[in-house]
Amino acid sequence: MTKDYDAIVIGTGIIGTCTGFELAKRGFKTLNVDKLPAAGYGSTSNTCAIIRLHYSTPAGVAMARESYFYWIDWGKYIGAYDESGYAKYINTGCLVTKTEKNHYLANVMASLDELNVVYEELDAEGMRRRLGLIDTRAYGPPVAAADPGFGKPTGDDVAGAVYIPESGYINDPQLSCHNVQRGCEAIGGEFRFNAEVVEILQESGRTEGVRLADGSEIRAPVVVNVGGPHSFVINRMAGVEEGMNIKTRALKQEVCHVPAPEGIDYNALGMLISDGDVGCYSRPEVGNHILIGSEDPPCDDFEWVADPDNYDNTFSGQWQTQVMREAQRLQGLPIPETQQGLVDLYDVSDDWIPIYDKSDLPGFYMAVGTSGNQYKNGPVAGQLMAHLIERVEGGHDHDAEPLQFHMKYVDRDCDVGFFSRLRTINPDSSFSVIG
Ligand SMILES: Cc1cc2nc3c(=O)[nH]c(=O)nc-3n(C[C@H](O)[C@H](O)[C@H](O)COP(=O)(O)OP(=O)(O)OC[C@H]3O[C@@H](n4cnc5c(N)ncnc54)[C@H](O)[C@@H]3O)c2cc1C
Numbered sequence: 001m002t003k004d005y006d007a008i009v010i011g012t013g014i015i016g017t018c019t020g021f022e023l024a025k026r027g028f029k030t031l032n033v034d035k036l037p038a039a040g041y042g043s044t045s046n047t048c049a050i051i052r053l054h055y056s057t058p059a060g061v062a063m064a065r066e067s068y069f070y071w072i073d074w075g076k077y078i079g080a081y082d083e084s085g086y087a088k089y090i091n092t093g094c095l096v097t098k099t100e101k102n103h104y105l106a107n108v109m110a111s112l113d114e115l116n117v118v119y120e121e122l123d124a125e126g127m128r129r130r131l132g133l134i135d136t137r138a139y140g141p142p143v144a145a146a147d148p149g150f151g152k153p154t155g156d157d158v159a160g161a162v163y164i165p166e167s168g169y170i171n172d173p174q175l176s177c178h179n180v181q182r183g184c185e186a187i188g189g190e191f192r193f194n195a196e197v198v199e200i201l202q203e204s205g206r207t208e209g210v211r212l213a214d215g216s217e218i219r220a221p222v223v224v225n226v227g228g229p230h231s232f233v234i235n236r237m238a239g240v241e242e243g244m245n246i247k248t249r250a251l252k253q254e255v256c257h258v259p260a261p262e263g264i265d266y267n268a269l270g271m272l273i274s275d276g277d278v279g280c281y282s283r284p285e286v287g288n289h290i291l292i293g294s295e296d297p298p299c300d301d302f303e304w305v306a307d308p309d310n311y312d313n314t315f316s317g318q319w320q321t322q323v324m325r326e327a328q329r330l331q332g333l334p335i336p337e338t339q340q341g342l343v344d345l346y347d348v349s350d351d352w353i354p355i356y357d358k359s360d361l362p363g364f365y366m367a368v369g370t371s372g373n374q375y376k377n378g379p380v381a382g383q384l385m386a387h388l389i390e391r392v393e394g395g396h397d398h399d400a401e402p403l404q405f406h407m408k409y410v411d412r413d414c415d416v417g418f419f420s421r422l423r424t425i426n427p428d429s430s431f432s433v434i435g
Contacts, residue, residue: 001208005031005190007222007389008210010197010234012036013044014173014375015367016226017180018382024189026386031218032181032189033210035196040177043228046344047375048255048293049170050272050283052094054162056107056430058114063377063414065115066407070379071170077379078179080186087176092284094167094272095122095130098159099140102276102430105162112164115410119164124157131271133261139328142279142297145321151328158277167272169283173375180378200238200364207238207363222389224365229308229345231368235359243360244421248369251348252303252311254318256292256341257285261332266290274434278325281433290333291341292326294318296432305345313343346372351429356384356419358392358399365389366421372433380407380414388416 005028009020012034020032036042051071055061070077071089078086098104112119120126124136138155170176181191199211200223209219225234229250235241260266270284279297282290294300300318305311319339327333349355349369356367367385374381387405392398402417417423 001203001219001221003219003221004209005029005218005220007031007224008033008218008220009224009226010210011042011226011228012039012177012181012191012193013042013226013228014040014047014177014180014378015370015381017177017184018378019224019226019367019385020189021180021184022382022386023389024184024187026390028222030184030189031220032184032191033195033197033212033218034191034193035213037193038178039181039191040174043344043347044177044375045174046255046342047173048281048283048291049173049375050167050281051089051169051376052167052272052274053112053117053164054094054096054108054167054274055111056102057428058111059414059418061111061115061117062407062410062412063380065117066410067377067380068166069409071376074176074179078183080183082179082182084175084178086179087173088171089168090171091166091168092271094164094274095127096162096164096274097277098161099276101141104159109162117164117166119162121160122163123160127158127161130163131269133264133331135329135331138277140277140279142277142299142325144299145317145324147299151324169272170375171286197234198237200234200361202361205362207361221363222365222393223363224367224385224389226367228370229305229347231347231366233308235366235368238359238361238364240359240361240364244355246350246355246369246421246423246425248347248349248355250305250308250345252305252343253294253346253372254315254322254341254343256319256323256339257289258292258323258336258340259334260288260290261330261334264332273329275329276434278328280322280326280329282326282330290326290330292322293433294322295434308345311345315339315341315343346433348372351425352431352433353426353429354381354419355421356381356388356416357421358388359421384414384416
């Protein structure tokens with residue numbers, strides 16, 4: 001086969017750009033293609049970009065912890081000049097509420113301990129000391145807005161919280177993708193925009209490249225699907241969905257931006273709050289605003305989207321429900337008439353855990369199903385994918401003998417098989433954005 005590149009990566013979000021970058025570092029001649037006009041214009045542009053360390057398994061904490069070291073030293077990871085400047089990590093700390101559903105954070109604390117991540121356990125009084133405007137009464141478990149119990153306390157104080165001082169967010173996720181693009185280009189990687197892949201070329205049972213919407217063909221023995229909420233469309237193009245035990249689909253999400261309570265400088269005093277008791281997460285947003293997302297409580301209707309290029313991307317009643325839920329916790333939070341924020345899609349796998357894997361079609365790989373919580377893991381996901389591709393292309397049978405990937409800062413192996421497309425549904429998942 002004649003080839004134009006060693007690998008084509010479909011997508012230039014955070015995981016697509018990092019995958020291209022890490023392959024280029026390993027000597028692959030790479031091309032990232034995207035149907036949009038610039039890097040990070042897909043779902044990454046609308047991510048809340050929360051960088052948190054709390055997960056309920058040591059493996060989850062380890063991956064987030066490893067990535068954290070890249071975010072806090074971002075310019076050094078990129079290693080190249082970017083005329084647009086660099087994305088910045090803003091540290092805020094994170095308050096996570098204890099609930100019965102999260103087992104009062106017992107697993108989270110044990111996992112943080114295993115990775116030596118510092119945290120503070122707080123009772124309700126301690127929570128109020130951390131954030132003066134907080135209402136510590138219990139409201140959970142969350143109910144739908146139409147429920148007569150909505151907004152009414154269900155008990156005295158919540159069971160307490162854990163405060164993790166090393167947590168925050170990235171101020172400009174789209175810029176972070178541009179940064180990775182510049183880093184990748186500096187070592188020979190190429191990018192093509194306004195280039196929609198419409199077919200995965202195949203020859204003798206192997207990937208051969210892609211065909212674009214303008215009819216042109218690009219040849220490469222490796223093609224990687226990092227299409228975000230379009231991941232299932234691309235997997236169907238390649239004909240690999242049938243061979244996957246875990247599949248992906250797109251889910252509508254609404255994120256609210258509201259002004260901070262009057263007289264509060266939330267950019268200075270606020271923090272990430274992950275609050276299963278009211279069913280929301282929140283963080284400070286520029287302009288003294290508060291950003292509010294949903295933790296997807298089971299009482300809410302999920303709006304699955306059949307066509308990610310054609311769906312209702314306007315706010316629904318969910319917007320107001322989320323703001324009212326957060327107002328249960330943050331005293332004085334206004335509920336504005338005008339709805340501000342954004343609507344986008346999660347790429348959700350059947351158990352809300354990503355798929356970082358090969359496929360049944362030799363040469364075709366996927367980093368998909370990132371389910372609302374993998375922006376933070378972009379740099380590590382890119383390395384994991386490059387390691388996987390290099391080893392499988394070198395002859396390793398990853399399905400039979402799952403690869404391990406060494407994370408250098410936490411000095412720990414990541415079991416790549418955990419992310420297999422062939423796994424059975426993981427019953428320990430939260431089946432939500434929490435992961
Ligand atoms: C509302 C929201 C909030 C989130 N909040 C957080 C958070 O706080 N913290 C966190 O860690 N994660 C969060 N996430 C998840 C995180 O944003 C994603 O996991 C991550 O951005 C996915 O990056 P990606 O590169 O895989 O995909 P994307 O950024 O979606 O990129 C995929 C790209 O593929 C391109 N593409 C698709 N089909 C084709 C085709 N046929 N041809 C060419 N190009 C194609 C698209 O144009 C797009 O640019 C959130 C996600 C959303 C939607």
